[in-house]
Amino acid sequence: MKSPVKSFIRTIHLWLGLASGLVIVFVCLTGSILAFETELEHAWHPARYTVAPATTPALSLAQLTAAVQAYKPKAKISGFKVYADPARSVEVSLAGGPGGPGGKGGEGRKGEGERNKADAGRPAQGPAAVKGGEGPGKGGKGKGDGGGPRVYVNPYTGAILGEMNPRGNFFHTVEQLHRGLVAGKIGKLVMGVSASIFLFILATGLVLWWPTARKALTPRLKIKWGSGWKRLNHDFHIVLGFYASLFLFVMALTGVGMSFDWVGQSINKLTHSPLKRPEPPVSVVPAGQAQRPAKIAADAVLALARQQAPAAESYSLQLPKEPTGSIRVAVLRPGAITENATDEVYLDQYSGQVISGQTYAQRPVGQRIRGLFKPVHTGAIGGLPTKVLAFIIALLGATFPVTGTILWLNRIRKKGKKQPQLQAA
Template sequence: MNVIKKSLFRKRRKNESRIKYWMWLSHLYIGLLSSVIVFIMCVTGCLYSFRNQIINFSNKEKVYVEAGSGSVWKPGQIQEKLLKSGKELTRILIPVKKNESYVISYRENNIDRSGYFNPYTGEELGPPNTGSGRFFEVVLDIHRNLMMGNVGRQIVGASVLMFCFLLISGLILWLPKKLKFLKQGLSIKWNARFQRFNYDLHNTLGFYTLLVLFFIAVTGLYVTYPWVKNAIVISLGGESISNISKESGEDDPFGNLLGDMLEKQNEKKQLKDEDQVSIDKILELSHQYLPYNAVTSIEFPNKENPRYVVIKTNTENFLGMMLPDEITFDKKGNLKTKELFFDKPLNKQFTALAKPLHTGEIMGLPSIILYFIVSLIGCSLPVTGFIIWWHRYSKMKT
C-alpha cells in the first residue's frame, strides 16, 4: 500500500515551478480516475466515425445504382407510384451523385417507413438492412451514457470535463523549459527503449492532437450540459437562455416562435381547401431560390407543419464544408421563409453544425478520416499514461 502511495506522490523537484508540480499531481490523479471512461469514449468515437460509410457499404446493392441514359423519375412520379400502393410520401432525399439512389420516407397503414428508390428504373429497393444500424445504435448509446441512462450520461460528462483539464494540464507539462528542448518535445525517438518510446508517444502525440481532441470534447459537452451550451452561445454573441426567458419585445425569440406557430395555424385554416402544389414545382422553385447543385431534402406538409421544408446542403465554400440552407413554401408554393447559413449569426451557425462538428462529418470523408486518426490517438493517451505510471510503481516496488 505504501508503494502505491509513493507512486502517486513525489516531492517538488529543484527549480520546478509550483504550477508544474501541482499540474503533474492533478494530471496523474485525474488521468487515473478518468482513464477507463476516456478510453471508452475514444474507442466508440472511432467506431462511430465511419457510420454512414459502413451502413452504405452494408446496403450497397440499394444505395448505389447504375446511372441510366434515359430520363430520371421526378419526385411527383414517385409520389404517384407510392399512392397507388397505399403509401403516402412524406420526405424525399435527392443525392448529388448520379450513381446513388433516392432515400424516401412514407406512411403506410399509419406506420412511418423509409427505403431506397432507383430513380432510373422506378424500382423500390426496400428498406435499409438493420444489422449495421443496430450495431451503431449500441455504439452511440455507449458513447453517450455507457448504456446506463442519465447516471451514465453524468459519468461521461464528468469524465469528458476531466479530459479537457488533462489536455490543458498536459500542454503545460509538455512546455519545454528552454527553446533548445523544443525539438525533443515535437519528435518521437523511434529507436529508444520502450519506456522512453512510450513517454514520447504520450507527450508528442498528445501535443499534436490537443486542439482537435479539445474541440471534440467541448462539442460533446455542448450536448451534455446546458451550462456549457449557454457559455458557448454567449461567447459567440448569442443570448443567455435565462435572459431570453425574461425578455420580451420585438426581438424575443419565444415571441417570434409563437408568432410563427400562429401564422402556421392560419395557413392551415386558409389553405385547407386549396389544391396542394406539386412536389415537382417545389423542387423547381427551390432551385430558383438556391441556385446550386447539392444534396436536397424535401419534407412534405403534415399535421404539425403545413409547409414544404426544403434543405440543401451547400458545399460551395473554401473548405467544402456541408452547410445547410433552408427554405419553406406554403401549400400553394409561396415562399414563406429563407434561411441561408451565412446569414445566420455566429451562435446559430454553431448550433446548426454542433453535431457534424463533433462527429467530423462537416467536410465529408477527409474530416472523418482526420477525426478517426485523432480519436485513435485519444484512445492511446490513457493507455500510454497508465504505462508511465505503472513503470514508476514497478520501480518503487522493486
C-alpha cells in the same frame, strides 16, 4: 530539483487520468468509428445508395410515391431527399410513431431530441422543434423529418432498393453509446463530466510537457524509435500526446458543448441570438370548400427548388403533418461547410406561395455555432481529410490512458527497487 507546482499538477493529472481512463478509451474508440459513419454505411450497403444512371428522364415524385405505397400500403410519406448526382437513389422518409410504418420500430427513442441538439444547424418543423433547435420532436417521438424509416428508391425505375430505420442501425447504437452509454440523462451527464475532466487532463498534460530548459525541447518533439519498450511507451505518451493535444482539446470541447444545454444557451446569449427557434409559418386553409382542399404537388415544389438553385447538391422536402402546416424545402448548395448548412424556405401547402425563407448565412450566429459542434467533433467539417485526421486523433486518444498507466506503474516499480537499495546503504 522538481518544482512543487509541477509535482502537484502531475498528481492531479495522474489521478484524473486513472479515474476516467476507461471512459476516455471507450469514447475515443467509438468516436473513431463515427468518423467514417457515412463512408462505412455506403460501403456496406452500396445497392441502397447508388444506381446506374439511365438515359431516360427520372420518374416524378408522384410515381416514386406510388412505388413506395405499393411496397408499403400503409406508409405515410413525410418527405423526400433528391440528389443532383444522377447515380444516387432518392430517399423517401416515412412518418414514424405508433401505427405508422414499422410500428413501434418507427418511434424515436428517448434522447433522440438530444442527438438533434448536436445538429442544431439543421432546420426543424413543428411546435416541438422550437426549443433549442431540438429537431423533430421533444424527446424524439418520431413525428418529424427522419422520425420513421427511410426507403431508398431507384429514381429511373421506381424499384425499392432498401429500407433503413435511422434509429435502429449500427451507427445509431454506437452514437448513443458514445454520447451517453444508452443511459439517458445520467449517461449523458457522465459523458459530459468525462469530457470536462479530459479537458483538464489535456491542459495539465501540456503544463507537464513544457520543458524547463531549452535543450530539453527537442527530446520532447521526437520519438526515439530504437529505444526499449519503456522509452517508446514514454515517447508515445509525451510526444504524441503533445501533437494530438490541440485536436483532442477541440473534440473534448465540442463534446462538452453537445452534453450540456447551458453551453448552447450561453453561446446564444453571448452572440445575442434568440434562445428559442421561431415557430414555422402556417399555411392558409382555403375557406368555403365542402371537400378537402387540394395541396400543391411535391413535384411542383421540387421544380421550384431546382429553378431557384439549379446547382444545388441536394434538395430535401419535408411535408406538413397538419392542415395548417407548411412545406419545408432545404437546399444544400455546393461548397457548403457541412451537410446541415442548408438554405431553407417554407411554402404554403395549398397555394405553393413562399411564406418565408432563410439562407444559412442569415441564421443566427449562435445557431450556426451550435450546428458546427457535431461536424467539428467528428471531423466532417472539412470532408475526407479532416475525417482521416479525426480518426487518427481519436485512436491516439484511446492510447494515452494506457500509456499513462504504464508510465505510472513503471515509476512505482522503479521507486520500489530504489527503496531497498537506500535502506541497505
